[in-house]
Amino acid sequence: MPWVGSDAEGSPARARRDLGSEASPQGDPRAWSGLAAELLGRGRPEAALKAARQAVEREPHGEWGHRLASLALERLDRAPEAVEAAQEAVRLAPGSWAARLRLAGALRLRPGRWRDAWAEAQKAVKYAPEEPGPHALSGDLALARGDRSRAATHYRAALQLDPEHTGARINLGLTLLGWPAPRDEDPDGQAARQVLLAWSRQVRILLAVALVAVTVAALGFDLHLEAQIGGAAVLAPVLAVTVRQAGRLPSWARLAAVLGRDLWLSLSVAAAPAVVAGYVAGLATLPVHRVVPAAFAGAAGLVLFNQAAILVLRLLVEAWQGRPLAALAEFGAAAGERVARRNMDVALWIVAGRSWWGLLLVSVVAPAGASWAAFAGLGVPVVMVLIGRRANLRGVVRRDRWLVAALAFLVASSICLAVAGVMPDMRRAWQGAWLALLAVLAAFGARAVRARWRGSPGPWRAALIPFPIETGDTTPSSDLTDEVRHAVTFSRSVVLSYAGPHGPRSMAVSAVTSVSRSGELRVIAGEESWEAVQHDPRVAIFVGDPRFWAEVRGIAIADNDVLRITPREVTVREYPGRRQARTQ
Known part of the structure; x- marks a missing residue:
């Protein structure tokens, strides 16, 4: 047990002195374990670790002391030692659901150990199906792999056993929202992701700047041939950037797995070769005498506005993912937690985005005076009423006034559309609907800029966070007299x-x-x-x-x-x- 001897106390007297007046146990290992559990409950992991080590020294075969030591080590960010202590607890009591749960919780913090953590969590569920903790941890592990259906099943099982389980309720809301949990836990996967993003960004920015310079030289200074030659020379730095970033990839074998798990990363990486092709096409069709060919305009649009197109596409797709109203109900039930309030605000922004896209579609497709446009426009107020009934919205005005403004503009736009649908002569109502939609965009932009400036959570899915579920049961193990x-x-x-x-x-x-x-x-x-x-x-x-x-x-x-x-x-x-x- 290397974790015991690393800085273990030399004597009980010294241990009691370090722990202070609370260190009352003498030679009873279970009393020391009880003290460790009490200290963990009071948020003192260092003192709890000392007490747990005293219990382990007096009774090395006691599973309880090892389990408590593992939890204390995890809270002290000493994950490798926490795994060792949890493995010792499982070795001593292989049928203990609490030891299996503790080992699963420690393993999930280690890169590349997801399968082992999942196996231990499933054993904990099998050994104690009436306990909510193993179900909640299984939900977290499934959510981390992107298996939202299985995660929701485990969270609901935990809530059936314990309706007051805050972590399971909040994280169930994330599954209902379709939260894209980070999936690359190993260092190689994270490094590959960073390299791919950096390469794609550098290539696209370099070619966008080069195309602007080439176009200005050709149209502004009549240097058509020179601009084409200089533009072709820019492909050499692009090749150099590609070779350099390829050398930084930790493992080519991980490349396909990393790209396959993240749609938007794959789309961003695929945009880089598409931009190269568009840049070459733009050089070949570079305009002469300020006559812009259609092929050049299309190529320039691809090179200059690809990132904006990806952003708009992502906002559109993410706005229609998940069930935000059901998620709001779960967040509202746990509104006393800071994490629930934060996720609730993001879910409301998702509802606002979905309503905005819906109203935009109605205003573009429906002609003035269309009766169905009036009914469609009234859908937003109905959604707001459902939100008020399902979610606890107290404090939203104080937390995010831009969100309240966006929701108010959406209601105003929907009312204007309804009026325009009923009264065809009311052109100003149609214009008011468009102005309100633009105001929603302005509110979203202002909120996004504020988040970037302050480094605070923004109005997007990336700001969603799971509730940290505790994976350490501190109850004592059974003792045979x-x-x-x-x-x-x-x-x-x-x-x-x-x-x-x-x-x-x-x-x-x-x-x-x-x-x-x-x-x-x-x-x-x-x-x-x-x-x-x-x-x-x-x-x-x-x-x-x-x-x-x-x-x-x-x-x-x-x-x-x-x-x-x-x-x-x-x-x-x-x-x-x-x-x-x-x-x-």
């Missing part, structure tokens, strides 16, 4: 209960071979029970002793010739006739 260990090991009245294919089944156990120091039971049972635990690993062991009955509920894992049962709940009951009952 000496009397229960003795009864399990030496009793001849041991019964195993499990869920069979046709309902609950019980069978006498051939033998309990041993009980490990961590409390794990190793049981020899029949083949039928082996097949059953593959489907549902939740089992129970009933043990008879001359003094009491013990019931050990836990998770069974088939390993070689035995079932390894990790206790989750231990109950000790005295025989009928005695009034006392003890639950561990």
Whole structure:
């Protein structure tokens, strides 16, 4: 356990001195673990790590201490050590859903470990389907891979178990919005993305500037041939930029995967060779005597306005992605959280963008006096009413006044369109609708400039953020007392209960071979029970002793010739006739 010895305290007295007056435990490892859990709940990961290490030093086979240490290390941004501690907890208690959840949470922070994190999270779901934490983490992992359907399924499962689960509710709203989660977690993928974006940007800017200079030289100074020669020479720097950026790619094998996961990155990269082709076509059709051929105009438009075209296309596509009204309902239910309020504002901007595109289409297609234009124009006020009913909009005016202005202009535009549809002679109503739509664009632009200037979240999807779901359960693991260990090991009245294919089944156990120091039971049972635990690993062991009955509920894992049962709940009951009952 290298993470324990890195800076572990030399003595209990020194540990208590470092922790202050709160370090009251003496030699009880579970008391030290309880103190670590308390310190984690109070936001003191450094002190919690010290307490957890004291618990581990006193009881190296205790899963609880390792699990708490892993959570404290993660909060201290020591991800590799957090993974090691979580792996040790899983090794000691392979059937513990809390240990599996902690390992999944630690692995998801490591590049290239998504599959391992997903496997551990699914084991946690299987071991404890009644716990919301594993479902919420599974939703986060699915969302990180862009599998929004599976993510929504897990988030809804978590909310069914715990309707007050804030993280699951907010992140469910992101799935409903179609949030494009970042998918390249490994350093090679991130580096390849940056190189591709830099290459595309440099090539397009260089050729746009060169084409403007060539056009000015040809039309302004009548240097047609010289301009063509100079323009052709610019292709040499383009080639040099391409070779230089190609040398910076960390791995060509990752190129296809990076491009395949991001549509807009692929479109931006594909625009670069298209701009090169347009630039060459522009040189070939360079105008003479200020007569601009149509081919040159098209080529120049491609070279100069490709980025603007991609931006408009992206705004159009993203405005119609997802279900913003349903997402607003989820954000509104968790409006007490800052993340929910931020995402709510972005979702409202998405609704505004969708309404703007709809009104623009109506104003362009519908002739003045068209009755259906009036009904279409009234759709925006209806949407605003639905938003008010589904979402908690308190504080929106204070947080984003440009958003309120944009929504007001949209309502004004819709009313003007409705009036123009009913009264064909009201040309000013038609003009007012267009002016209101332009005002919406102005409000969006002002909000975007303000966000860029201040470095704050903007009115676009990239400003959406997930809620950080805690992946550390600090509840204690079950502890087998000496009397229960003795009864399990030496009793001849041991019964195993499990869920069979046709309902609950019980069978006498051939033998309990041993009980490990961590409390794990190793049981020899029949083949039928082996097949059953593959489907549902939740089992129970009933043990008879001359003094009491013990019931050990836990998770069974088939390993070689035995079932390894990790206790989750231990109950000790005295025989009928005695009034006392003890639950561990």
